[in-house]
Amino acid sequence: MNLFKKGIKVRKLQKLNFFKTRDFKNIFYNLLSYLIVPVISIISTPIFIKNLGLKNYGYWILINSLIALLGVTNMGLGTAIINFGSRYLAKEEYYALNKVISITLGISMLLATAVTSFTFVIDKSSLSLVLGSSINQVDTNIIKFLGIIVGIKIITSVFASIILAYQRYDINSRVNMFANIGTVTLTTVLSGMGAHLNELVLCLIFVSIITCIIFYMITCKIHDNFRIIFLFDGKLTKDILKYGIYAWAQVIINAMYTQMDKVIINAFLGPSALGIYSTCMQLAIKIHEIPGSVASYLFAKFSYIYEKGNIDQLKKEYYKANIIVIMSTVLIGSTIFLFANSILSVWINSDFSRNNTLLLRTLVISVTCGAVFIVPFYIYNSIRKVRLNTIFNFMLSIASLSAAFVLIPRLGVIGSGYGRMVGLPIIILGVMYLENKLLNMQTTLKLSLILLTTVYLLMGAGIEMFGEIKQDSLKILTITSASYVIFFATILFAMYKLLNKSDKDVVNKTNAI
Secondary structure, eight states, X not given: OHHHHHHHHXXXXXXXXXXXXXXXXXXXXXXXXXXXXXXXXXXXXXHHHHHXXXXXXXXXXXXXXXXXXXXXXXXXXXXXXXXXXXXXXXXXOHHHHHHHHHHHHHHHHHHHHHHHHHHHHOOHHHHHHHHOGGGXXXXXXXXXXXXXXXXXXXXXXXXXXXXXXXXXXXXHHHHHHHHHHHHHHHHHHHHHTTOOHHHHHHHHXXXXXXXXXXXXXXXXXXXXXXOOOOOOOHHHHHHHHXXXXXXXXXXXXXXXXXXXXXXXXXXXXXXXXXXXXXXXHHHHTHHHHHHHHHGGGHHHHHHHHXXXXXXXXXXXXXXXXXXXXXXXXXXXXXXXXXXXXXXXXXXXXXHHHHHHHHHHHHHHXXXXXXXXXXXXXXXXXXXXXXXXXXXXXXXXXXXXXXXXXXHHHHHOTTHHHHHHHTTHHHHHHHHHIIIIIISOSOOOHHHHHHHHHHHHHHHHHHHHHXXXXXXXXXXXXXXXXXXXXXXXHHHHHHHHHHHOOOHHHHSOOOOOO
């Protein structure tokens, strides 16, 4: 009996200790960031549409997409810092870490200068060949301002990556959260005061500068003896660039995957259709963004465990993380899917809801399918399979964007949702290869596919049989959706407990990667 009570006390202490761990802080602040910022963005969207008009709101979305697209010029150096930083921290080789920081900072400054200069010399006619004729309506000064913003962000990413190499994602999330809140709040207020697009972009420059300074100050505090000096090591530079070039390709591919559909819609259907698509996607993308952001700390953690040579621990951490992410994805996705009509009605208006509920549901399913690859993406890079990861992501993006390019002119905006679904077989292939060949462990893929298929089929059948859930009141919608989330989360938690088997079952083989 005493042993039983002692066992209970030990488990309670373990749970209490978890809330004090770095993992908990990373998870909590990552989650907090992706709960607060989207809420503010969602609240601000109808205000932006009202103040700017749907057409100018479409241009505002296009401007932000351009920032994201130009941001791919960092050559994957941030990812390289995290991977190499985790490696040298695990081995306590601090001089080597300082050389990595010095090399990447020097290259980043050169890149920032090049990108800013590029936006000052390029003309809009050249951009229109890629982005469509709508870009000709954007002020020339805005294009130059975008180069300044991207240049600042490239430098900022170096400081942020040093912090992430120390597995302090909590600090990174807090700074980014306040920066995003400040950006959305300031631009929303300015739009209400009648500010034009170029004035809103100047606001983005101001916030970017402040954010860069804050990250620099935190880096100096976390990494002892941090100095902006430039060292050169031929072999180390080659290794960094070799890893970074594939990580850079992943960033480019990710930007293509998340932003080029907007460019395609704008080119074929115009800014009004882009505004509609962006409004619906702003909801649907949270299915991927929230779990993906919360799980982002796994990259540094997996890298650290791998460099320590603890392969069994790596398998256990992967298994648990993947199960949790899949279940979280299904929970968020099914909630938006079930209450899609009511959410759009309360958030925008009933006419918008009536015309675009199907679009939102299609995007929900397509984004949920892509979220299956969240944890595998991080572990591929952690175990130095960055090249293979890049190939899988390239195949996924090409398949999805090619399908979208064909379907959008024929089906309209909804063609983008169907296009994303085309990449599901590639995602399945990537997960199977990782779990069966590289990790040589018990697979989570079957659970993911069964859970996704069952939940959405049941919901689709239920809506077809019993009709839409229609709530016109924010209060009632909140209570109803919260009740569903609590109910379904309880079921998923019970499932997780059943699936969370002993270490022997999870790590059934001990082969090294």
